[in-house]
Amino acid sequence: MKKGRRAFLESLAAAPLVPAALDSQAVPAPPPAAVPDSGPDAVAEALAEAVKRQFGAYLDADELQAVRKKLLRNVERAERLRKAARLGNADEPVGRFEAVPPATTGGRR
């Protein structure tokens, strides 16, 4: 029988409150899947694929390879930044946004 939308959502809402071991209807956990590579190489590869899909018409194979290398350097650079910066949750960025617009045109042309 098809489950109603409300009943389905209610079952989802309740789920986190039920320890899995006490849930007689708990589905056995699937066997652990291989952990995908999430290192800088994999991230750069994924970003390079995005570049290829969006801008591949402008880039030949050598240029795509150059983009991939730069992406890898960028991802590694960002990792170094995070490790060295030691930022906490409350550390805010610099910013100039103001809700009240300036009285003049206030922009660079």
Add this chain to the structure above:
Amino acid sequence: MIGEEVLFQPIREIGAHLRAKRLSAVDLAEMSLRRLETIGPRLGAVVTVTRERALAQAHRANQELLAGKDRGPLHGIPYGAKDLLATRGLPTTWGAEPLRQQVFDFDATVVQRLEDAGAVLVAKLAMVELAGGLGYNNPDASFTGPGRTPWNLDHWSGGSSSGSGAAVAAGLVPFAIGSETSGSILSPAACCGVTGLRPTYGLVSRHGAMALAWTLDKLGPLARSADDCALVLSAIAGRDPEDPTTGAGFFHRDRPTKRGRPGQRFRVGVLRHATADTDPDVEARFREALSTLRDVADLEDDVALPDFPYREAVGVIIDAEGGAAFRDLIESGRVKQLRDPADRVGGYAMLMTRAADYVDAMRVRVAVRRDLDALLSRYDAVVAPARNRLAPPIGRDFDGPATPAPEAPRPPAVTQAGNLAGLPAIAMPIGFGRDRLPASIQLLGRAHSEETLVAVADAYQEMTNWHRQRPAV
């Protein structure tokens, strides 16, 4: 009779010739135009010689002086503007082939202010395409070809304000305007043996200037001396409703009081590892410069920059903001027309900068600004070589094999630190290395400490004559 050598003289002295009627502003402009047209191309320093506009401005300057109207120290003085500053009705190419036909219908605020000060625009000067924002990797990165230092035409003039540095060094103009996002005033000042002043972020309006990275971009002068730079900065600094980052002004009408007397000596910090992984000739000149500075300053050695990932943060910010600034050029494929192969592909990687990485870099800046100010509050300036290498040769990529071992000390990332925090700096010549290539020192100070930096640099230049040297071009 006064000849073209007058273009090498300090701005105050050129002005004295004009006011004493030993020289007319028109003759002075003609000398500058002639040198721009004959020597400029050999240096790859010039995009457009603005002859018609220059002569009109020079005639007006002359007439005003004859009528007793004096607009101040820059009245009648020729100058060049980096070709990323909008100039009404003239090409403003940003150094980039796909933008060679770009023309704006207004003047950048800096150009307007210099006109108000009586200065004469004689040229739009060459620059690295898009101010190097897309990651150029070779001196040959402009449709005008590689910029060449007048001291040795086989070597680079530095970038991205390549033409601004070379034109001043070769006496084509007494001063020029450059821009700096991360090193683009200091680098050509160093490679060309001139004085460059990077102002505090927000001191000079960027209205009408090409944007590379909104939170890093600054405009400033390159000239022969610190005093000349200060005179120019006085004319261009100050609040501009068109650039909401601008605020305080800057005034430098008179020479600063020399503070070499006992009890009023400068306090200068020498940065830790300032000469690590540094060319021996640069290191030797730097040591000599420190020795000279000791006559007017108490030097404290081994001053450590606060420990932050300066290089990384600047790189992420430039990639994120530059990717957005040039998004149209990148997404349209027009970057394929750029000169340097690295610039043709760099933008695509920039567009993939992750938002969280950018925000992290902007979060780091809060602590960087705080800790650098705490350090710099103890000194009039901290110093290091402006560049740890002499000007690189033309025809060779920058990313050569010379990489220091990871455990070896690296020179402090003082240029990136200063730019990340929006702080002022001066680079000035301190002698020469092999092949007649200039070496340079940089002085970094607290926000809005330009007057103090100028005073330190001025004191050094009163004791030396490196800034008065002339290349054989």
